[in-house]
Amino acid sequence: METFISEFGTIWGGFLATLALAAASAVLSLVWGTVLATMRVSPVGPLRSFGTAYVEIVRNTPLTLLFFFFVFVAPSLGLLVGLGFQWSLAALTLYTSAFVCEALRSGINSVGVGQAEAARSIGLTFGQTLTQIVLPQAWRTSIPPLISVLIALTKNTSVGAGFAYAELVTVQRTLMTENPADALFVFFGIALMYLVITIPLGVTAGRIEKRVAFAR
Amino acid sequence: MSSSVLYDVPGPRARRLDRILNVTFSVAFVAIAAYVVYAFAQRGVFDDRWKVLWDPPKGQTAADVWTSLAQGLGNTLLAAAIAAPIAVTLGAFVAIVRRGITRRLVTGSATVVTEFARGLPVLMLMLLARLAFGWSPLWSVVFGLVVYNAAVVAEVLRAGLTALPKGQREAGLSIGLSPMRTTLLIELPQAVRIMLPALVSQIVVLLKDTALGYIVSYPELLRKIKINRDYFGDDYVIPLFVVGATLYILINLAISRLATYVERRLRERGKGANPPEIGPAGPIPQSGVGGPPRAEGARAGDPVFGANRPVESQPMPQRYPGESDEEFQRRIGQASSQRASLRANDRTGDV
Numbered sequence: 001m002e003t004f005i006s007e008f009g010t011i012w013g014g015f016l017a018t019l020a021l022a023a024a025s026a027v028l029s030l031v032w033g034t035v036l037a038t039m040r041v042s043p044v045g046p047l048r049s050f051g052t053a054y055v056e057i058v059r060n061t062p063l064t065l066l067f068f069f070f071v072f073v074a075p076s077l078g079l080l081v082g083l084g085f086q087w088s089l090a091a092l093t094l095y096t097s098a099f100v101c102e103a104l105r106s107g108i109n110s111v112g113v114g115q116a117e118a119a120r121s122i123g124l125t126f127g128q129t130l131t132q133i134v135l136p137q138a139w140r141t142s143i144p145p146l147i148s149v150l151i152a153l154t155k156n157t158s159v160g161a162g163f164a165y166a167e168l169v170t171v172q173r174t175l176m177t178e179n180p181a182d183a184l185f186v187f188f189g190i191a192l193m194y195l196v197i198t199i200p201l202g203v204t205a206g207r208i209e210k211r212v213a214f215a216r
Numbered sequence: 217m218s219s220s221v222l223y224d225v226p227g228p229r230a231r232r233l234d235r236i237l238n239v240t241f242s243v244a245f246v247a248i249a250a251y252v253v254y255a256f257a258q259r260g261v262f263d264d265r266w267k268v269l270w271d272p273p274k275g276q277t278a279a280d281v282w283t284s285l286a287q288g289l290g291n292t293l294l295a296a297a298i299a300a301p302i303a304v305t306l307g308a309f310v311a312i313v314r315r316g317i318t319r320r321l322v323t324g325s326a327t328v329v330t331e332f333a334r335g336l337p338v339l340m341l342m343l344l345a346r347l348a349f350g351w352s353p354l355w356s357v358v359f360g361l362v363v364y365n366a367a368v369v370a371e372v373l374r375a376g377l378t379a380l381p382k383g384q385r386e387a388g389l390s391i392g393l394s395p396m397r398t399t400l401l402i403e404l405p406q407a408v409r410i411m412l413p414a415l416v417s418q419i420v421v422l423l424k425d426t427a428l429g430y431i432v433s434y435p436e437l438l439r440k441i442k443i444n445r446d447y448f449g450d451d452y453v454i455p456l457f458v459v460g461a462t463l464y465i466l467i468n469l470a471i472s473r474l475a476t477y478v479e480r481r482l483r484e485r486g487k488g489a490n491p492p493e494i495g496p497a498g499p500i501p502q503s504g505v506g507g508p509p510r511a512e513g514a515r516a517g518d519p520v521f522g523a524n525r526p527v528e529s530q531p532m533p534q535r536y537p538g539e540s541d542e543e544f545q546r547r548i549g550q551a552s553s554q555r556a557s558l559r560a561n562d563r564t565g566d567v
Binding site: 062187194195198 | 226234237238241242245255256261332335336337339340343347348425426427428431438441442445450451453454457460461464465468469472
């Protein structure tokens with residue numbers, strides 16, 4: 001307990017680092033995930049294949065492996081990614097965007113067939129159909145699963161602890177090693193920090209889901 | 217093609233455009249790939265560093281390298297093989313307790329524990345076992361995997377249980393079975409059956425998570441690659457990494473395919489209870505928790521496990537006469553509040 005209070009400054013720093021990494025990669029993976037989802041439903045064969053291959057490979061790769069890639073492998077390929085924050089950001093974004101893509105794609109598939117048919121029948125092109133009719137509706141149904149993706153992302157930032165990014169789990173490891181007697185308190189204290197982020201997100205997801213379910 | 221509804225059957229002009237776009241993007245991709253290969257070659261990626269796989273330097277033999285990688289793979293599989301059965305058993309136990317024992321205190325505390333375990337990074341749990349309990353790396357990894365995945369399995373099964381038609385439980389109780397026996401004998405077998413694809417996909421998540429053992433210095437595949445790289449030097453990391461990544465992806469792809477296969481089998485046989493709806497989209501958007509994406513996307517009314525579920529059979533919720541807003545919410549919410557639990561992991565990319 002004592003450690004938790006006396007070291008609260010450190011823990012707060014870790015919390016902010018976790019939050020910063022989660023927020024930054026959330027934005028980037030939403031963007032890249034949307035691009036991927038568009039590719040996966042587009043009429044152009046090569047783009048579809050690329051999207052499918054990307055998602056299939058990334059979904060079946062451990063996140064730790066992606067971190068490992070950016071830290072140890074990328075430099076020998078001439079791909080220099082900055083220390084800590086930047087390679088964590090790169091790995092998390094590449095990883096999370098595959099799941100964002102899938103959440104969006106299932107949202108797109110959930111939009112009634114009639115919507116796209118109606119759009120086409122009044123002469124809208126593929127691009128117009130997608131951006132003006134289907135995607136706005138897909139977004140809405142995709143929000144709860146997307147929030148789940150963001151919750152997972154928040155927890156996944158912890159992998160950065162193994163690769164020189166000082167966030168909450170790094171702090172946990174340091175404090176636990178230095179104060180073995182207080183280890184459990186440290187654990188529950190840091191657990192609380194994660195729950196502070198994830199529980200509100202989860203509650204929001206539940207609310208939105210109920211509301212969207214109604215609208216349909 | 218699931219999304220063919222987004223565009224018309226192409227006419228002559230669209231076909232020409234399609235061909236042009238196809239060629240353009242194919243050429244672009246090939247060009248990018250060629251450039252990448254060229255850039256790699258410039259940096260000597262394709263030089264004799266690959267010899268580490270068959271004729272390694274520093275007086276080592278290829279057998280040494282491959283033995284150490286095989287040991288790593290063995291440890292990865294070992295941790296998963298220990299953790300998976302325990303997690304499933306524990307998860308099933310929690311789900312049964314929550315369903316079969318209708319004491320508030322029991323169900324309440326089970327909910328709190330599962331939510332807590334699900335809301336934490338697996339790595340945090342592993343470090344707890346490693347540093348606070350002082351467990352060995354293997355058991356720390358197993359601990360993290362078990363706690364987290366048990367909570368997810370419990371949630372998956374709970375969603376399966378709540379998705380069963382109410383009549384199943386009523387029938388069990390009316391022939392005199394206790395709530396616990398009703399759950400065990402009547403509900404659980406059906407719930408396991410409809411959630412089987414989700415459960416199989418959860419194995420992929422579990423297997424992927426073993427790679428976190430790298431951070432708590434459990435000598436699994438990734439750690440072994442690192443050890444080899446440290447020994448042979450940074451130049452040799454690429455071939456070693458390629459071997460490791462291929463192994464991970466192949467194994468996980470195989471399990472993902474198994475989940476798809478199980479799902480298709482269930483869908484073809486098609487009888488039995490409907491799977492729970494997850495997501496506002498209606499029927500399961502993908503194969504439950506984290507299965508591979510279905511070739512045919514989920515569309516409202518897409519029958520998931522049976523052909524007996526047309527759109528018309530899912531009426532909009534209607535308010536009963538005299539029902540208050542809150543009662544209505546509660547009645548409707550019962551169905552949708554269960555969905556949240558299914559949005560567990562692989563679909564979200566939880567490590």
